[in-house]
Amino acid sequence: MNTFRYTEATDAAGAVRAVAANQSAKFLAGGTNVVDLMREYVERPSELVNISRLDLAQIRTTSNGITVGALARNADTANHPLVRKDYPLLSMAILAGASAQLRNMATNGGNLMQRTRCQYFYDIAMPCNKREPGTGCGAMDGLNRVHAILGYSDKCVATYPGDMANALYALDAVVKVRGINGQERAIPIQEFHRLPGDTPEKDNNLNHGELIVAIELPKNNFATRSYYLKVRDRASYAFALVSVAAALETSGNNIRAARMVLGSVAHKPWRSREAETALVGKPATEGTFNAAAEAALRDAKPLKHNAYKVELGKRAIVLALQRALTGNAA
Amino acid sequence: MDEQQELNDLDINDTDPQLSEDEEKLLDELGLKGAARRKFLGQGVTAGLGIFALQLLAKEQVVAALLESPGAVYSQTIGLENAVRVALKINGAAQSLDVDSRMSLLDALRERLDLTGTKKGCDQGQCGACTVIVDGRRVLSCLTLAATCNRKEVTTVEGLAKGDELHPIQAAFIKHDGFQCGYCTPGQICSAFALMNEAKNGDASHVTPNVRTNARNLRLSDEEIKERMSGNICRCGAYPGIVAAIKEVQSGRETAQTWHFATQDEIAAAMNGGGKSDEHV
Numbered sequence: 001m002n003t004f005r006y007t008e009a010t011d012a013a014g015a016v017r018a019v020a021a022n023q024s025a026k027f028l029a030g031g032t033n034v035v036d037l038m039r040e041y042v043e044r045p046s047e048l049v050n051i052s053r054l055d056l057a058q059i060r061t062t063s064n065g066i067t068v069g070a071l072a073r074n075a076d077t078a079n080h081p082l083v084r085k086d087y088p089l090l091s092m093a094i095l096a097g098a099s100a101q102l103r104n105m106a107t108n109g110g111n112l113m114q115r116t117r118c119q120y121f122y123d124i125a126m127p128c129n130k131r132e133p134g135t136g137c138g139a140m141d142g143l144n145r146v147h148a149i150l151g152y153s154d155k156c157v158a159t160y161p162g163d164m165a166n167a168l169y170a171l172d173a174v175v176k177v178r179g180i181n182g183q184e185r186a187i188p189i190q191e192f193h194r195l196p197g198d199t200p201e202k203d204n205n206l207n208h209g210e211l212i213v214a215i216e217l218p219k220n221n222f223a224t225r226s227y228y229l230k231v232r233d234r235a236s237y238a239f240a241l242v243s244v245a246a247a248l249e250t251s252g253n254n255i256r257a258a259r260m261v262l263g264s265v266a267h268k269p270w271r272s273r274e275a276e277t278a279l280v281g282k283p284a285t286e287g288t289f290n291a292a293a294e295a296a297l298r299d300a301k302p303l304k305h306n307a308y309k310v311e312l313g314k315r316a317i318v319l320a321l322q323r324a325l326t327g328n329a330a
Numbered sequence: 331m332d333e334q335q336e337l338n339d340l341d342i343n344d345t346d347p348q349l350s351e352d353e354e355k356l357l358d359e360l361g362l363k364g365a366a367r368r369k370f371l372g373q374g375v376t377a378g379l380g381i382f383a384l385q386l387l388a389k390e391q392v393v394a395a396l397l398e399s400p401g402a403v404y405s406q407t408i409g410l411e412n413a414v415r416v417a418l419k420i421n422g423a424a425q426s427l428d429v430d431s432r433m434s435l436l437d438a439l440r441e442r443l444d445l446t447g448t449k450k451g452c453d454q455g456q457c458g459a460c461t462v463i464v465d466g467r468r469v470l471s472c473l474t475l476a477a478t479c480n481r482k483e484v485t486t487v488e489g490l491a492k493g494d495e496l497h498p499i500q501a502a503f504i505k506h507d508g509f510q511c512g513y514c515t516p517g518q519i520c521s522a523f524a525l526m527n528e529a530k531n532g533d534a535s536h537v538t539p540n541v542r543t544n545a546r547n548l549r550l551s552d553e554e555i556k557e558r559m560s561g562n563i564c565r566c567g568a569y570p571g572i573v574a575a576i577k578e579v580q581s582g583r584e585t586a587q588t589w590h591f592a593t594q595d596e597i598a599a600a601m602n603g604g605g606k607s608d609e610h611v
Contacts, residue, residue, distance in 0.1 A: 006414050006431035006477045028478070035434075035473045036454050048431070050478055075467075079529070079533045084541050091541040095534060099561025101458060101521065104467040223542070236536065236560035328542045 001038045005047040008055060012178055012211060014118050018049045020180045020209030027051050027211060029071060030105040032098075033114045041124050042115075042131055052107070056213055059083065065149050065219045067176075070109030070212040075100070077108055087217055089247055092228035093167035096312060099237050109212035112165055112175065112192065115203060116158035116267075117239055124130065129279060130200040139181065145305040146241060149268040149297075156200030157303060159264045160193060161239045168215065169269040170245040170259040171196075176214040177206065184213070193268035198265070222247035222259065229320040230263075231312060235304045238310065240264040242313045246320035248284065255279050255288070262313060272296040282327050286318065293317040357452035380436075414477035420445065420487030429476040436460045436471035439486060447487040447516045451563075458562035461517035462486050468524035470561075487516035490523060499523055505587050510566035518562045522576045525558050529580060550580050 009015030019025045025047035026034060037043040056071040059080045067084050077083055078094035094103065097111075120126040120138030127136035139147050139157050147157040173189040193204045206212075226247035232238040243263035249256045258279035262270040275296035282288040293314035300310045412431040417424065421445065429438055436453070439445040439462070451459030453472045460472040463485040490497040499522050502508070509515040532546040537557045550558070555573050564572065578585050594602070 001432045003412055004431055005412055005473070010482075028475070031475060031478070032455060032470075035475060038432075039454065048475075052478065075533070078541075079531075081544060084534065084544060088541045092536075095541070096540075100525070100528070100535075100558055101461055101468050101470045101561045102455065102473075105362045105469050113417060159533065236557050306478050328540045 001045075002041070002044045004038075004045055006050065007047070008050045012051075012054055012056065012213065013182060015049050015051045015054065016178055016180060016182075016209055016211050018047070019211075022047050023208060025049060029107040029110040030073070031110075032102050032106045033110065036132075037115065037122075039183055040122055042122060051211070056109075057107075061217065065217045068215045068217065070176075070214055071107045071294070073104060074098075074106045074108065074111060075103040078103065086219075086223050087171060088223055089170060089226035089228055090164070090167040090217070092226075093163045093243075093245060096228055096230040096240075096243070097163035108164070108215055111162055111207075112168075112212065112215075114162055117161045117322075118158040121158060130158060130196075130203075133199075133201050140303070143305060144303040146239070146264070147303055147306055148266050149300040149302045149306055149309045150262075150270055151195045151268070152301075153196045153198065153200070155198055156196035156267065158196070158200065158201075158267060160266070160268050161264060162245060162269075163228070163230060163240065163263060164276070165193070166243055166245040166261045166263040166269045166319070167190070168217075169261040169271050170226075170247050171217050171220060171222070174216040174218075175212055176216060178211045178213050179255055180207070180209045189215075190271060196267045203267075220247075221249045224329065225250060225324045226259075226328070227320050227324040229316050229323065231316050242309055242316050244313075244316045244320035245269075246317070246324045248279070248321065248324050250284055250325070253283050253285075255282055255284050258292075260292065260317065262296065262317075263299075265309060265313060274298065279321075284321075286322075289318045289321040290314075292321065345419055372579045387466045414480075416480045418479045418481065419483045421485060431475070431477050433476045434472050435462070435464075435474040435476045435479055435484070438476035439471060439484075445486050445488055448520075449513055449516055451514065451517070456563075457514070457517075458521060459514050461515040461562065463520055463524055466524075466527070468521050487519055487578070490519065497523065498579045499526070499575065502579045503572070506571045506574040506578065506585075507568070507589055508571035508575040509564070509568050514562060514564045514566075516563065518559070518572055521559060522572075522579075525555075525576065526580055528558070550577070552577065555580070 006125055007018060009018065015027065019027055024045050026045040028048040028050045029032060029052050033192040034043055052071060054071060057069040059066065059068050059072055059077060059082060061082065068077055075096050084091050096233050118139055120142060121128045121130050121225040126138040129135060129137055137156055142272055148159050168189050175187045175189060175192050177185050177187060179185060187205065191205060228245050230240045233238050240263050242265060245261040247259040258276045260272045260275040262272060275292040278292040278295040279288060296317055297310050302310055342556055405525050410428065410430055413428045414431050417426045425443060427442055436450055436486060439448050448462055448471055449459040450472065451457035455470050455473045460470055461468050462471045465482050490500060501521055503515065503519060529550055530546065530549040532544060532548055534541045535554055535557045537553050555576050559572065
């Protein structure tokens, strides 16, 4: 780990000022990802500004839904009565990730900021355009079993590894950000993370120094019919190979509204409007679910070692939709 | 071969061309001169230890010096770049120390406070051996910077027993054979300790059938215990014993111990019956 200056922020404005003033400064909250990356020399900040004592951890109702503080811990968010009752998809997604210890540490803002687990990104002896722009992509011609099948570029085939964000994409969340000049801006979650394109070093659309303060979730009618399915190499405590956040609103046997987000298949959570279109207005049958699965993965272009993700993704979509339809009575 | 003969045979000068200046100096400082030095080097070379042995000796000297004046260990941080002063409570006792901003809570506990119960496994948040309880919640001390622990309360495995009386979860791990080598055990026990509070609060898990239903004082199934303990890896595979131990304490229903130390009669029977090569005792 390189040496760094450590400070504790006492208010959000001061935290933003401190990080904005130093191009190689970073915010520190739960630290579960950044400390690990620093130990591996992947991240080398010269300054860490600890924000974890800022008053940004509340979870409460708003006129149009709920707001979840950026510094609320993942475990507290997943177990909050408001989230469990009205946004169970978010609870399920958070609880599918990491371990109890890590969920106790990790914050919601930090979870959105977590970086890929591509092994070429982590290994500083390997080329990686995300870690060191211009050095090439180690995974493209290397072992790419866990990598992207959608939306990648010739610069980067890494995936966004998280679970929580997949639910947030399905639930149309809005990320509230505090800017350098003290003003706040709202970023629709679909525009928060980026596809790699020519700048894979940029995971998201935050500017340096901008601080996530809250995540807002609008009201929805998906609470009774939503499901988060995570497929991984072992039953627990592993990153997804493919995950699916599925939500349905039904009227009789008819699908009135649907949400479909795939995780660990692209550089960002992959919301499939194609699958949603294939579902809405149709009867909630296996045939409809199969059609949605085909639509979601029609444009998939697997790499050398991850062709399995296409078939796995389709089956995961059908299973997640079936389980969502079975429902979660309160 | 007597000692004098051995030294004569080795015939090594006080100044050995194989040693660097630093190594020479270290041997001098350690008081290893003349015959003693020759003997040490001879043994070191024949045992294939060399520099490794020197480092061990040097470390021992440092440790001995620290034991004589425990305060020395804390004063060594003077002039440390990016030092952070941390005042925290560990197992009920107030502690204050200056840490390198890079130091993990795990290293602070083990290297600065002599609380070596907490173990370093992977040091990258993948094994759970370093699990401790901070402000009532289980966390990974390897991914927690010590600097962030100012004004926090830390409980380690050393803080669970009341004097000689083990915490029920510790006693249950022994009763149900919840470990083999024991390296992951402090983390497993801290994790299990916190798990019980989580179940009391009604926290959900990945295998909870319906997160929308909310109840307190959960009685955990084996499946629930396995999922909630999945952040603690046991290389020996003592999982059945770990689950049994947690289940007994969590449910409050006593279960039978399934092993016992061999009695004298059983040992004798095993010894007498051990003649057949295909029998294992």
